[in-house]
Amino acid sequence: MNQTTTAATSPITGLKRLLNGPWTPAAIMVLAFVAASMAFFAINGREPVGLFFEMVRGGFGDGYSFSETLVKTSPILLTALAIALPARLGLISVGAEGQLYLGALFGTGTVLLAFDQPGWLLMPLMLAGAMVGGAVWGIVPALLKTRLGVNETISTLLLNYVGILMVSFVVHGPWKNPNSLGWPSTVEFPEGAILPTFFDTRVHMGLVFGIVAAMILHVLVTRSRWGLGLQVSRSNPRVGATAGISYEKNVLLVMAIGGLLAGLAGIAEASVIQNRLQDGLATGYGLTGFLVAWLSGQHFLRIIPLSILMGGLMASADSLQLYAQLPKASADILQAVLFIIVLAVGGLWRRRTMA
Amino acid sequence: MEMIIIEVLSLLFAALRSATPVLAVVLGEIMTQRSGVINLGVEGQMLMGAMTGFAVTAITGDPWLGVVAACGAGILLSLVHVVLVLGCGANQIASGIAVMILGGGLSAYYGIPFVGEKINSFDSFGGSGIGSIPLIGRFLGATTPTVLLTLISIPVISLFLYRTRSGLHWRSVGESSEITRNLGHSPVPYQFAAIVFGGLMSGFAGAALAVDYTSNWVEHMTAGRGLVAVGLVIVARWNPWYALPAALLFGVSEALNLRLQSWGVDVSQYLLATLPYLIPLVVLMLSFRGLKAGGGGMPMGLKAVFTNS
Numbered sequence: 001m002n003q004t005t006t007a008a009t010s011p012i013t014g015l016k017r018l019l020n021g022p023w024t025p026a027a028i029m030v031l032a033f034v035a036a037s038m039a040f041f042a043i044n045g046r047e048p049v050g051l052f053f054e055m056v057r058g059g060f061g062d063g064y065s066f067s068e069t070l071v072k073t074s075p076i077l078l079t080a081l082a083i084a085l086p087a088r089l090g091l092i093s094v095g096a097e098g099q100l101y102l103g104a105l106f107g108t109g110t111v112l113l114a115f116d117q118p119g120w121l122l123m124p125l126m127l128a129g130a131m132v133g134g135a136v137w138g139i140v141p142a143l144l145k146t147r148l149g150v151n152e153t154i155s156t157l158l159l160n161y162v163g164i165l166m167v168s169f170v171v172h173g174p175w176k177n178p179n180s181l182g183w184p185s186t187v188e189f190p191e192g193a194i195l196p197t198f199f200d201t202r203v204h205m206g207l208v209f210g211i212v213a214a215m216i217l218h219v220l221v222t223r224s225r226w227g228l229g230l231q232v233s234r235s236n237p238r239v240g241a242t243a244g245i246s247y248e249k250n251v252l253l254v255m256a257i258g259g260l261l262a263g264l265a266g267i268a269e270a271s272v273i274q275n276r277l278q279d280g281l282a283t284g285y286g287l288t289g290f291l292v293a294w295l296s297g298q299h300f301l302r303i304i305p306l307s308i309l310m311g312g313l314m315a316s317a318d319s320l321q322l323y324a325q326l327p328k329a330s331a332d333i334l335q336a337v338l339f340i341i342v343l344a345v346g347g348l349w350r351r352r353t354m355a
Numbered sequence: 356m357e358m359i360i361i362e363v364l365s366l367l368f369a370a371l372r373s374a375t376p377v378l379a380v381v382l383g384e385i386m387t388q389r390s391g392v393i394n395l396g397v398e399g400q401m402l403m404g405a406m407t408g409f410a411v412t413a414i415t416g417d418p419w420l421g422v423v424a425a426c427g428a429g430i431l432l433s434l435v436h437v438v439l440v441l442g443c444g445a446n447q448i449a450s451g452i453a454v455m456i457l458g459g460g461l462s463a464y465y466g467i468p469f470v471g472e473k474i475n476s477f478d479s480f481g482g483s484g485i486g487s488i489p490l491i492g493r494f495l496g497a498t499t500p501t502v503l504l505t506l507i508s509i510p511v512i513s514l515f516l517y518r519t520r521s522g523l524h525w526r527s528v529g530e531s532s533e534i535t536r537n538l539g540h541s542p543v544p545y546q547f548a549a550i551v552f553g554g555l556m557s558g559f560a561g562a563a564l565a566v567d568y569t570s571n572w573v574e575h576m577t578a579g580r581g582l583v584a585v586g587l588v589i590v591a592r593w594n595p596w597y598a599l600p601a602a603l604l605f606g607v608s609e610a611l612n613l614r615l616q617s618w619g620v621d622v623s624q625y626l627l628a629t630l631p632y633l634i635p636l637v638v639l640m641l642s643f644r645g646l647k648a649g650g651g652g653m654p655m656g657l658k659a660v661f662t663n664s
Contacts, residue, residue: 092448149643153448154586157395158632161579165632169625287456294449327467329574332460339453340435347443 025349032341037334044326051324058319059312065319066312067201071273073311074203075100075282077210078265079289080296080303081217082138082258086152087298088221089247089254090234095141095156096262097286098163099134103263104270105167106133108186108277111193112175119192126193126267134263135256137163142255146248152255160286168279175277185278195271206268211304213261218300230254262286284332288314291339310335366610372502374606376401376564376577379505380584381591381598382512383556388588389516390549391529391542391656395451396436397557398581399458400429404561406462409572412474421474422501422562429558430551432458437550441543455581463574476570477501501563506599508556513595525549529654557581580605583635590635590642593654601638608634 037055038048059069079096086093110129114122141159144150170176170186177187195205221227230250233240237247269282292310296302317331380397387394408425412418432454439450477499516522525545528535532542564580565572583605590604591597608630615627 094452144640144643148640150640151589151643153395154582154589154639155636157582158579158586158636161632162629165625165629169623172625173623287452290452291456327464329460329463329467332456333464336453336457336460339449339456340439343439343445343450343453344443347439347445351444 020353025345029341029345032345033338036337036341040330040333040337046324046326051320054324055313055316055320058316058323064201065315067199067203068318069308069312069315070203070207071201071311072314073307074206074210075265075269075285076288076292076310076314077214077303077307078206078261079286080292080307081210081213081289081300082134082262083290083293084296084298084300084303085217085221085258085261086251086254087293088227088230088234089250091145091251091254092153093138093141093156093255093258094153094286094290095137095159095255096258096265096289097284098156098160099137099259099262100266100269100282100286101160101163101167102137102266103130103134103260104266104277104281105163105170106130106136106263107267108170108175108189108270109133111189111271112186115190117192122190122192123195126271127264130263130267131260132263134259134261134266136259137263138255138257138259139252142252146251164283167277167281171278177276183278185274185276188275189271193271194275195268197272202272204268204272206265206272209264209268210261210307214300214304221300262289288335291335294339295342313338366607366614368498369610369614370603370606372498372568372606373609374602375502375505376560376568377580377584377587377605378598378602379501379508379560379563380557380581381587381602382505382508382595383553383560384585384588385591385593385595385598386512386516386525386556387549387553388657389526389529389593389654390546391532391654392436392440392546392550393447393451393585393657394433394436394454394550394553395448395582395585396433396454396458397451397553397560397584398577398579399455399462400432400554400557401458401561401564401577401581402462402575403428403432403458404558405565405576406466406469406561406572407558408562409472409474409565410466410469412476412566413469413472416475418475418477418566421566422559425562425566426555426558429556429561430554432461433550433554433557436554437547440550441546459575466572466574469572470574472572474566474570477567499567501559501567504559505563509595509599516595526654529656531655560584579632583632586635586639589653590638592642601635604635604638605631 034052038052041048041051058065060066079100082096082099083093107126107130110125111122114125117125137159141150141152141155144155145152168184171184175186177185179187197204221230229240229243229245232243233245233247233250240247265285266282270277274281288310292303292306295306313334314331317326317328317334320326320330321328380401384394384397404425407428408421410421411424412421415421435457436450436454439445439453440447516526524535524540525548527538528540528542528545532546535542535545560580561577564577569576584602587598587601587605591601612624612627612630615622616624
């Protein structure tokens, strides 16, 4: 008799266990996002269901659209890593956008200096320049934090604008191509400074850098002494210090590494996508990266598929603009809606499981 | 000598005009942070205010209606932060950035028909007799209603915060929501009001920018003014009286940027345009020094947000 009762209740407890499982909030988030984006289309007088599927097709429908999704994935992936790594130390950096621009700036500067060098030399120099540029824009707020205690969220937000303006300065001023007929940009990069692309698409090495970096960071942070040190420092810097882990040094390190990854994203955009440095290089990727880092719960491996999804959203916004005349800003709105849903569901779920 | 005085005065009043939108955001954010909540979404709220205010002014022809609508838009958007932070217990920084992206996106989306539109803006006070006061008059005359309203809100806010019972509760919520709760008050209504007031002020700031200062709407026209304001709250040490000099830092940097160009200083406009971000950042560095030493007037409830080490 005892057995029959357990047999009778087990499907219910099984269902309960399933509902309390880790996938439930994710499923709620997905459903809420689908509903919210359809509502957004409907509010703007479009046919919601059809347009939603059009959006999915625009990102993942065929080989070409998926390749464009992967093109957008690269900078999102790299900037998300640039946010997630400092977050592992409890830092809330929003500086990936500025770091991306500085990477493009320094990388382009290197290309212009070593313009006539052969590709085998020019390419590594360019990438090194980009990494230095991005890292500098990570180290500045890190130093401001460790030396003066300036909150890194505010300093990185302000430095983003400075980085973008510095690129504007060089493309309107000293580096402006005199033959570009007033269009503010540098000269076209030489062949040797164009990152390799794959299978006749615009998908480029930046994606490989991002995936490899995500895997290395995952192993380092979860398996190494250094990663353990970050965790200790995050929860209690004083305990960390007694174990010989310098919080200050780690702040500099994670911000520098994050910055150099975002810097790579910047030079890849300039080199492959634009073939030159110009204004409005990659506006918004930094904030999208921030969003992806939060969606992933600062988990490096989860960042990879989430970046692809978000890249799909951005690529499909391009095609929706083309086919349904939806303004480009709709991508920002949908991103924000997704972020809000994730924060709301995540917050409520945490509260529920704690209660 | 008189030339120099006139030049300095005109720079100062130009600074005041360009500082006004920032000042309004700083004042609102001071009130928000005094309740222990930080809201980076003011940037998006400001954009929504700017777009809504401009659109309503363009349609109705009445800038006052535009200002009122802008305040409403700022409040509406700030409710997202209310729901996420107070309702769902989400991270304040992340929620603020979500609001920022949403405001930027919505204002760009619905503002498209109004790009390049012309509006009837406020008249300056020049014609009302103030303009005939010697020396100062021509500068005072150049001020507009949003400048005056923002300046008046400084004593109003500080009277409320320091001289009323509600103000005392408001501040105590920001110091410790736990103690407030133990004293039998719920911190939630105060924080709700604080975020909504921040929404009102940043929406108003958007109108002060788009309807009054520039009489123009372009997407993302606030260009980080809201975020600069959040930084300046620290410079102002969460004190409404210090908000004016703090916001003038931005105003002077921007006015200087324009002035240097007209003086024929041969520096790229793009480099000069970094001043309104760099100068507040530099002053912020000095402020944080004091913050590290003695707290600098930071509401204790914000400690978790600011010193996450």
